[in-house]
Each structure stands twice: as structure tokens, then as C-alpha cells.
Amino acid sequence: MIDLHARRLPVVQAPMAGGPTTPELVAAVSNLGALGTLAGGYLSAEAFEEKLSATRGLTDEPFAVNLFAPEATAPDVPAAERFRERLLPLAERLGVEVPEVRVPGDDTFFEKLATLEASPVPLVTFTFGMPDHAVVKRLRAVGTAVGITVASVEDAVLAFEVEPEVLIVQGPSAGGHRANFDQAALPDQLSLDQLLARILPLARVARASIIATGGIDTPERARTLLDAGADAVALGTAFLTVHESGTRPPHREALLAGTRETVVTRAFSGRNARGLRNRFIDEFDLVAPASYPIVHFLTKSIRDASSDGPEYLNLWAGENYRSCRDETAEELLGRFAEAL
Known part of the structure; x- marks a missing residue:
């Protein structure tokens, strides 16, 4: 299980599937006292197992794993x-x-789940939907906490049905995919602050921790969300240009140029x-x-x-991507550590 308050820095590295999230990035973030997240999406079962093993070889600190939940909408x-x-x-x-x-x-979902049963991590988070009760039971049986990513109040209410330990609340400024359970639905346009204000009381009743994410570009913005009740904040786009990421060069250059x-x-x-x-x-x-x-x-x-x-x-990017810098994960997290 994971205790977000036990980490030295209340910052989570968001999962970025498709190449940007490397074992080196996940390990660097966790070694610096934050929480790295290994992105399991799009990986074959074999590649996922290799990246999980590689990450373990680079850090003794806790890290999370993210999986794509099976789609509820065809x-x-x-x-x-x-x-x-x-x-x-x-x-x-x-x-x-x-x-x-x-x-x-199913994105080799059940093969990856079996790997995580055999080699548990403290936290497994889900995107694009929620795991069923059987999956949650299997993870908890090996001491793993469950986190669910939501982008609307309606999805948050559904997520509480499986009693997750963690809820990742994603605002509309986030880069990359929106986490809506229904892929055909129009994205909710409530701001991250509005979503947090509506979901936080429900989370407190359910005793779930909250990770706020989406467009967080400065330590000051992170501090505001923590003061509003979030237990941690997740950064995604900011990590795309750190040296440890696997972001493709044209993507990295476009982010740093800041012209689009x-x-x-x-x-x-x-x-x-x-x-x-x-x-x-x-x-x-x-x-x-x-x-x-x-x-x-x-x-x-x-x-x-x-x-x-x-x-x-x-070229996935959050609305506030112009804060991206050509730097190391240590330099990025160092700025946040000073304010948090």
C-alpha cells in the first residue's frame, strides 16, 4: 500500500504511455522523494515485465504502475x-x-495484472475506466492500493463503487488523453479547481486520497491545490522535456519552442x-x-x-506547456521542493 503523505515531496510523475515514461525517469522521480509512475499502456506483456524489472533495478523507493482499464464503451x-x-x-x-x-x-490487461500479482507495487492506477471488484480484490490481496483516474464528478461517483484508496482528479488543461470512462462523451469542462471542490467531500467520506492533475505548471499552482485539499499533485507535461524522459526529439523541440x-x-x-x-x-x-x-x-x-x-x-501537451524546460528531473523537482 502507498501513503502519499509519507513521501518527502507530494508530487507524482504522471504516466505517459507510448515512450516518454522510461524506467530511468520513474526511478529518478522516486529516488528524489516524489512518486514515479511506470506507464503500462500500449506495452506487450513481455515489454511491461522488462520495464518493471528495469525500474526495480534502478530504485529501492516505492513507485506506482498505471494500466489502461478495459473500455466500457465499444x-x-x-x-x-x-x-x-x-x-x-x-x-x-x-x-x-x-x-x-x-x-x-484488451492491451494485455490480464497478463499485466498477473505480473503485478507476482511482483507487487504499492499503487496501481487505472485510466479510461475502472477495474471491476475482482481485479481490485486481486491487487489488494498482494498489498497493492488502487487508484482510479477521473475527469468528471459523474465518473468519480462511479469510481467510489470499488472503494479506491486513491482518486486522481484530472482537469481539462491536462496534456494527453482525457480520462473519461465513456470515450464517446464530451469532455467535462469544469476546471480542476471546480472538480476538486466537488469531489473532495466525497473522497473524504470514502477515505480516499486525492491526487490533483492537469495543467500544473508552477510550484505556486501546486501549492494552491494542496492548500485546497489535494494530498498530492501529478505533473505530466513538465516531465516530457527532462533528460530522463523518452520523448521523441521533434516533440521535445516543439514543447521547448513554445510557439504552438x-x-x-x-x-x-x-x-x-x-x-x-x-x-x-x-x-x-x-x-x-x-x-x-x-x-x-x-x-x-x-x-x-x-x-x-x-x-x-x-505532440501531447498541457495548456501551460510553455513552462517546460530542458533540464533534469532533479532540477524540475528541486523547484517544487522549495515551495512545497
């Missing part, structure tokens, strides 16, 4: 078929193939996510369906083929 398969047709001309220009639409799997606006789009994955506006978003945002994770796999070859430039990459 993706729109016919719409994904139509979207695939629209991608073909771009793929041809880039010299890559767009895979056929296939029914998505952020927008929320389904274009890259089929789920709403905030990133830096680029050509791909301009061309495909209006026609992208709520078909996660099908769209994620349809666009993967295009993203991989354009990895040396920013125009067709998913």
Missing part, C-alpha cells in the same frame, strides 16, 4: 473504417501502409486528447471518430514514419 467500428479510407492518401505519400481495422484487444497552441482532438487515437496543433490535426480532427483504440493503431505507421518532424506526430 469503439465505432464503421466510422473507423471510413476514417481509414481518409488516411490512405497521406500514408501513400509517406510510403507506409495503414493496417486493416480490427477488433481491439494546444487543442483537444480525437485525430490520433479516437479518444479526446490535448496536444500541440499541427498539420495532422488540421487535416483529420473534424472527421476522426470515437473509435479508440482502433484509430491509435490506424495512425501508428504514419506517426512512426514522420518521427523526424512534428507535423504528423501526436
